[in-house]
Amino acid sequence: MLARQRQAMILEEARRTGAVRVSDLVSRLGVSDMTIRRDLDVLAGRGLVEKVYGGATAVVGPSTEEPGFEAKSVRQQAQKEAIASVAAELVQPGTAIGLSAGTTTWTLARALDGVPGLTIVTNSIRVADVLRASSAPDRTVVLTGGVRTPSDALVGPVAVHSLRRLHLDQVFLGVHGMAEGAGFTTPNLNESETDRALVESGRRLVVLADSSKWGVVGISTIAELDEAHVVVSDDGLCEAARDVLAEHVGELKVAPVNEDTEEE
Numbered sequence: 001m002l003a004r005q006r007q008a009m010i011l012e013e014a015r016r017t018g019a020v021r022v023s024d025l026v027s028r029l030g031v032s033d034m035t036i037r038r039d040l041d042v043l044a045g046r047g048l049v050e051k052v053y054g055g056a057t058a059v060v061g062p063s064t065e066e067p068g069f070e071a072k073s074v075r076q077q078a079q080k081e082a083i084a085s086v087a088a089e090l091v092q093p094g095t096a097i098g099l100s101a102g103t104t105t106w107t108l109a110r111a112l113d114g115v116p117g118l119t120i121v122t123n124s125i126r127v128a129d130v131l132r133a134s135s136a137p138d139r140t141v142v143l144t145g146g147v148r149t150p151s152d153a154l155v156g157p158v159a160v161h162s163l164r165r166l167h168l169d170q171v172f173l174g175v176h177g178m179a180e181g182a183g184f185t186t187p188n189l190n191e192s193e194t195d196r197a198l199v200e201s202g203r204r205l206v207v208l209a210d211s212s213k214w215g216v217v218g219i220s221t222i223a224e225l226d227e228a229h230v231v232v233s234d235d236g237l238c239e240a241a242r243d244v245l246a247e248h249v250g251e252l253k254v255a256p257v258n259e260d261t262e263e264e
Contacts, residue, residue: 004236004257006031007039008211012238014049014058015215021055048212079210079234082255084108087172087208087232093117095169098198099127101153101191102174104208106130121166121201123154123194146194155190163197171202173223175209177216180244183225184209185218192220204229207249211236225249 006029014020025036040056043049049056084107091097094117099105101124109130112118119140122128128143144162146154173195175184184207186192199205199222207228214237225248232253233245245252 001029002235003039003042004211004234005238006035007043008214008236008238010036010039011043011048011058011212012215012240014043014056017058019052019055019057020049023054025055046212078257079212079236079255080104080107082234082257083208083210083232084111086253086255087206088112088115090170090206090230091115091118092169095119096121096167098122098163098166098168098171098202099124100171100173100195100198101127101149101151102208104210105172105174108172108208112136121163121168121198123159123163123198125152125154144194147190149188149191151188151191153188153191153194155188155194159194160197163194163201166201168202170204170206171198172206172208173199175207175213175222176218177213178207178209178225178231178245179215179217180225180248182217183221184223184228185216185221187218187220189220192218192222195222199223199227206230206232208232210234211238211241214238214241 010020010025022033022036026033040051044051048059050059083104087108088111093115096119099109099120099122106126109127113134113136117138120131121142123144128141131141144154144159146159147156149155176186178184205228211234229250230253231245231249232255234255234257
């Protein structure tokens with residue numbers, strides 16, 4: 001088992017029960033005490049758990065907590081690159097696509113240089129900046145108006161009005177969390193309404209969400225799981241999450257992450 005897969009399982013258990021014990025994880029996963037402690041160090045370093053004597057507790061922020069773009073951009077970088085690489089293969093030349101705000105869609109925007117003739121609609125200032133700096137001469141970039149959020153999204157009535165008048169081939173949606181029952185969620189109510197308008201403007205919905213997003217629930221649902229034609233995640237996604245997504249979404253694509261984290 002890869003270290004990142006084991007860590008995803010530990011994180012899911014911590015979020016499900018509120019806390020995990022080293023001794024229980026050693027028995028359950030069949031690895032050494034030292035390996036589990038290293039896994040907890042990694043998760044604690046990412047701000048996902050808090051280490052305590054004998055184990056760790058889950059760090060789950062309020063459903064309205066929204067980190068800024070810079071804070072999110074340093075999390076799960078390898079996973080986002082892998083997801084973006086797979087997602088870019090879904091983009092056909094000459095099509096009109098939508099990119100929501102977020103660090104994963106921002107990473108995807110950087111991977112689209114080789115796709116000619118695109119029209120790209122986004123409510124993200126950061127995504128628009130990346131696309132504007134591209135060398136592609138035959139690209140049209142449309143930035144909606146709106147009120148700026150901590151994640152550099154443009155939201156509100158102006159953005160919603162603009163999006164509801166468009167018809168896109170595909171929409172690529174980044175999310176704060178995904179879970180059975182809650183679906184794909186965000187901690188920002190205004191961003192939820194804007195993202196929903198973006199989803200409704202597209203014939204096909206592709207959700208980009210790294211494995212750490214599983215089990216995270218924001219205050220507002222953007223879309224139900226079964227509304228996604230494709231979900232692209234990374235290979236740290238636990239089996240339970242894969243089973244749920246495979247049951248609900250049109251297609252689950254799992255991107256391999258290039259990290260030297262094999263079990264010793």
